[in-house]
Amino acid sequence: MNQEAGGRNRKRKRRNNHRKTETPSKKQTATATAAASSSVKQPPPTCTVAKTLPKPLSFLEKMKAKLAGGHFRMINEKLYTCSGDEALNYFKEDPSLFNMYHTGYQEQMSRWPEQPVNIIMKWLKDHPSSLVVADFGCGDARLAKGVKNKVFSIDLVSKDPSVIACDMSNTPLETSSVDVAVFCLSLMGTNFPNYLQEAHRVLKPSGWLLIAEVKSRFDPNNGGADPDTFCEAVCELGFTSVSKDFSNKMFILLYFKKKPKNKVSKGINWPELKPCLYKRR
Template sequence: MSHWPEQPVNVIIKWLKDHNRSFIVADFGCGDARLAKNVKNKVFSFDLISKDPSVIACDMSKTPLDSSTVDVAVFCLSLMGTDYPSYLNEAQRVLKPGGWLLIAEVKSRFDPITGGADPNKFVKAISELGFTSVLKDFSNKMFILFHFQKKKRESSKSKAIEWPELKPCLYKRR
């Protein structure tokens, strides 16, 4: 990733700086908490393991946040694991109505030709979770950027969502 022409976290940092600085952000799978260190927003940084006291170590499907308390939920190269839908369910729970869900993922995970998930099925599943798709940006060679907005009204019917299997990320040692 260090050789990528553009880092997805920097794109998300720019998006946050261009929007409301009073937005409360939940950074799911934050890694080194770069997002929190580069914006003025209040950021809750979550990761499975943490050596940084500013990062909350937890299962991302069960964060300590109250429901409807966050304006922006971020997944930047962090939808790892086979149970990634539980992370998105948690983001849906903590987001305020009208809140933003920003997802950046490695492009190869969404290449149906090589066994990756169909990005349209991914968008459909998240839409069924209660979001409106606002942006699908495929312009970067290395990652895809998705922006969703949580619907202001929840649908009353609960149905099973068919989640596509995301292709694992394979990193080559150089």
């Protein structure tokens, strides 16, 4: 009996040992799982970066922008439809209008793919820096700040100590004192021929006249002046046409040289330049 009982006890122990070998404990299972997890590379935690969106304009800001745009268009129309001395008196009465106009002007220019003043700067840099320049309708005097030449910056109002404030048809410059006269989007008054006559007066013989203007002003199919007719009038004033550049879709560039002999035709038939007016919104 004792031998039989001992045999049963030995068999029971072998079965228990076999179960321990086959079935791991909960603690062993958890440890094994943790080890397996640590051996597998986990993807890094995703970091969500919030995109900074432009703050929408408030109703008040929208109204201010609309009013500023309306004021610019009003002043712009005034400058295209009055004479130079009228424009001078207009800004004398309220100089803040000049700042308002040029703020709107710069906003409009920022939409152009290319600026005509940059082309004129490049032209000057390709010529001797000793050439003296008169910038008629200089605005913020950007041309003077971008070249090494001596530049007389002229406009209706002086926003900078270097700018000469005057009517562009009657400047304080001496006769035959400059080598290059520039009109960059500035033939705006109804008496624009007087501006060109003044440029002719202050230019030295064989001096350069550079004109950059909005292309629509020289589109005869849409009420603009015929560019050839305009160039003929400038030549009658005492210039020779050197070249015309119509390659830009926004503006044209005209290059003239003053004739050595100062002979000016009388009774020049000047074409009317189409005002560059912006649509009211």
